[in-house]
Amino acid sequence: MTKKRTIYTIAKELNLAPGTISKVLNQTGNVSDQTRARVLAYIKEVGYVPASSARMLKSKRTYTVGVVFTEESDIGLEHSFFSSILQHFKTYLEKEGYELSFIVKKLGKHEMSYYEWCMNKRVDGVYIVVGNYSDQGLYELVNSGIPCVSTDMILPGLHTVISDNDQGIKVTLDYVKNITKKSKVAMVSGPLNSKAFAERLIAFKKYAEQLKLITNESSIVYAESFGFTSGYNAVLKLMKQMTEKPEVILVASDDIALGVLKGLRDLEIKVPEDIQVIGFDDIAFAKHFTPSLTTVAQDRKQLGETAAKLLIALMENPEAEIDEVVKLPVTLIARDSTK
Amino acid sequence: MTKKRTIYTIAKELNLAPGTISKVLNQTGNVSDQTRARVLAYIKEVGYVPASSARMLKSKRTYTVGVVFTEESDIGLEHSFFSSILQHFKTYLEKEGYELSFIVKKLGKHEMSYYEWCMNKRVDGVYIVVGNYSDQGLYELVNSGIPCVSTDMILPGLHTVISDNDQGIKVTLDYVKNITKKSKVAMVSGPLNSKAFAERLIAFKKYAEQLKLITNESSIVYAESFGFTSGYNAVLKLMKQMTEKPEVILVASDDIALGVLKGLRDLEIKVPEDIQVIGFDDIAFAKHFTPSLTTVAQDRKQLGETAAKLLIALMENPEAEIDEVVKLPVTLIARDSTK
DNA sequence: TTGTAAGCGTTATCAT
DNA sequence: ATGATAACGCTTACAA
Numbered sequence: 001m002t003k004k005r006t007i008y009t010i011a012k013e014l015n016l017a018p019g020t021i022s023k024v025l026n027q028t029g030n031v032s033d034q035t036r037a038r039v040l041a042y043i044k045e046v047g048y049v050p051a052s053s054a055r056m057l058k059s060k061r062t063y064t065v066g067v068v069f070t071e072e073s074d075i076g077l078e079h080s081f082f083s084s085i086l087q088h089f090k091t092y093l094e095k096e097g098y099e100l101s102f103i104v105k106k107l108g109k110h111e112m113s114y115y116e117w118c119m120n121k122r123v124d125g126v127y128i129v130v131g132n133y134s135d136q137g138l139y140e141l142v143n144s145g146i147p148c149v150s151t152d153m154i155l156p157g158l159h160t161v162i163s164d165n166d167q168g169i170k171v172t173l174d175y176v177k178n179i180t181k182k183s184k185v186a187m188v189s190g191p192l193n194s195k196a197f198a199e200r201l202i203a204f205k206k207y208a209e210q211l212k213l214i215t216n217e218s219s220i221v222y223a224e225s226f227g228f229t230s231g232y233n234a235v236l237k238l239m240k241q242m243t244e245k246p247e248v249i250l251v252a253s254d255d256i257a258l259g260v261l262k263g264l265r266d267l268e269i270k271v272p273e274d275i276q277v278i279g280f281d282d283i284a285f286a287k288h289f290t291p292s293l294t295t296v297a298q299d300r301k302q303l304g305e306t307a308a309k310l311l312i313a314l315m316e317n318p319e320a321e322i323d324e325v326v327k328l329p330v331t332l333i334a335r336d337s338t339k
Numbered sequence: 340m341t342k343k344r345t346i347y348t349i350a351k352e353l354n355l356a357p358g359t360i361s362k363v364l365n366q367t368g369n370v371s372d373q374t375r376a377r378v379l380a381y382i383k384e385v386g387y388v389p390a391s392s393a394r395m396l397k398s399k400r401t402y403t404v405g406v407v408f409t410e411e412s413d414i415g416l417e418h419s420f421f422s423s424i425l426q427h428f429k430t431y432l433e434k435e436g437y438e439l440s441f442i443v444k445k446l447g448k449h450e451m452s453y454y455e456w457c458m459n460k461r462v463d464g465v466y467i468v469v470g471n472y473s474d475q476g477l478y479e480l481v482n483s484g485i486p487c488v489s490t491d492m493i494l495p496g497l498h499t500v501i502s503d504n505d506q507g508i509k510v511t512l513d514y515v516k517n518i519t520k521k522s523k524v525a526m527v528s529g530p531l532n533s534k535a536f537a538e539r540l541i542a543f544k545k546y547a548e549q550l551k552l553i554t555n556e557s558s559i560v561y562a563e564s565f566g567f568t569s570g571y572n573a574v575l576k577l578m579k580q581m582t583e584k585p586e587v588i589l590v591a592s593d594d595i596a597l598g599v600l601k602g603l604r605d606l607e608i609k610v611p612e613d614i615q616v617i618g619f620d621d622i623a624f625a626k627h628f629t630p631s632l633t634t635v636a637q638d639r640k641q642l643g644e645t646a647a648k649l650l651i652a653l654m655e656n657p658e659a660e661i662d663e664v665v666k667l668p669v670t671l672i673a674r675d676s677t678k
Numbered sequence: 679t680t681g682t683a684a685g686c687g688t689t690a691t692c693a694t
Numbered sequence: 695a696t697g698a699t700a701a702c703g704c705t706t707a708c709a710a
Contacts (some may be wrong), residue, residue: 006686006687006688007687007688007689008687008688011697016696016697017696017697017698018687018688018689018697018698019689019690019691019696019697019698019699020695020696020697022688022689022690023689023690023696025688025689026689026690028689028690029690029695029696030695030696031695031696032695032696035695035696047455049451049455049456049458049459050459050687050688051396051459051461051686051687051688052392052459052460052461052688053391053392053393053395053396053401053461053686053687053688054392054396054686054687054688054689054702055687055688055689056392056688056702057390057392057393057396057686057687057688057689057702057703057704058687058688058689058690058701058702059688059689059690059702060702062392080419083422090441094441094443099440099441099443100440100441101438101439101440102429102433102438102439104433104438112388115386116386116388117388119386119388120388120389120390120391121391122390122391122392228623228627258627259627262627262629265629284567285567285624288567288597288598288601290601290604290629345702345703345704346703346704346705347703347704350681355680355681356680356681356682357681357682357703357704357705358680358681358682358683358705358706358707359679359680359681361704361705361706362680362705362706364704364705365705367705367706368679368680368706369679369680370679370680371679371680374679374680389703389704390702390703390704391704392702392703392704393686393702393703393704393705394703394704394705395686395704396686396687396688396702396703396704396705397685397686397703397704397705397706398686398704398705398706399686
């Protein structure tokens, strides 16, 4: 372990003043090209790195953004869709020199709220990947004045980047009507405390009516959660409660849709011959499943990067006038679960 | 935005000295129960939180651990197996009051090595979730004296928690021989720059011979990468190059194995009737696929938590005598891809 | 039991 | 162009 260096020891070793070292480090103030070069070379040689805690203490900017990743039923990082968005967000932000830090409820000995944690860490901004409307702490955070961006929930004062769910469902139902030429549709929705699921359901009702597709009270069923198993259970329930079987089932997310596919298989209903299935998200596995899943692709890279750009804009200029909700277009990808 | 508070302003507002505030915050030194209570109550009321940068600057401990998550082909957080381990690691560490921070190559304006980054952030330790033997920066880091733990690679000086791959393959081949009563085996390995894949391959060769199972030079094939597609391609190649078809195929990981399953399906080879398939890892999807996949389950929770415990031990006492490699037992889970 | 004051390693504002 | 020096907000002896 080499000896510890500070701008002080460096200055001494170079016969300069600490301030001068700082100046070349920050490319600020006036330093002669000669000394600058000398300092830079020396720093590189001895592998000196400034202590960020001191820098933060002094300069107020931490170049750190807090991440809220609410862990519904402990899926957390394993949830492929959100992990993927987070990954893109992270990549972009790091390229810009920022750093991510997961917001935790406990630091050292103390329990604390999101807001307290953010004050403590002096984060420059917050990214809410997945949030929960029943989480009071989120409201406090969003209203605190700390720049916040989300890719999941919509709240007054919160900037959100989200896929255009309405358009996604519209495209899907147009496809059902005009390409597959079917009319009896049903939907497996997800839990409505997710904004995205709620929007998709509303759009479903709206466009099903507009396009004069055939539905009734029994053609909507709710998955209990986000995963495969809840989709499996939901479709069993759906098929039991519908006297007249649907020709097409829309499913609120791919994770759930894959469970639906499995459920139908176990019921010995052939997809797409007997019933067609359409998901939402285009997770990696959608194209690998058998049958491969027709789905509405969300542009996860775009979502993550747009969120990152927006947050950076907000952090660098908190007064910036930016639309609160940015909607990104989606694309229907036809695969084997429809025809 | 409420006014900014420091132990100074708090002290003034309470007619006490800053040092006293600090003492109650750190439950150190002598403070009368009365003042302690008064301070605590006040702090809670106004929502004061100490600035961690100042605390770090002074006290040398940051309660932060750096995470190296090498992103092979950009899968990163989407790779379910490692994400899951990381998730458990994270949960445990946070419960203990530590915080995670992804190690990035660039901070602010400067490019830097892992080691520089760690010095800069003054992390207390490092967790290498996924590493790469060709990554020189890792060696520098491991030899720097900073406590390091990995769940993937084995290096002198690096503490590693890893599944017992040898045992996993042994159990599997015992099962093949004694339960399924087959003898012609083949293996789809992963890229050998992953230590785990290398160990599994060696064990395969060892036990196949020991148990007198039938193999030859053409019965081993290498997937190019970690994913579904590389498994698909690999099995196509395997079936082409083997004149006498195998009865059982061992696959180095589930991600790859699911591609193998799909490949066999496209070749119109029935699983498990014609060929049986066994994976490794037990990822979430293994049981949902059709046919569901027989696999060697790694205890990801155990892996993550053990790594966390080990790292904490190391950070709190860098001189601790701890075994460099901890091997965790694995379990074979029989499903529909074998019988 | 409580208060005082010297750092910790920077940055930024002055002088020089 | 360079050098002193005062913050930044905390911890920790040590003094009162």
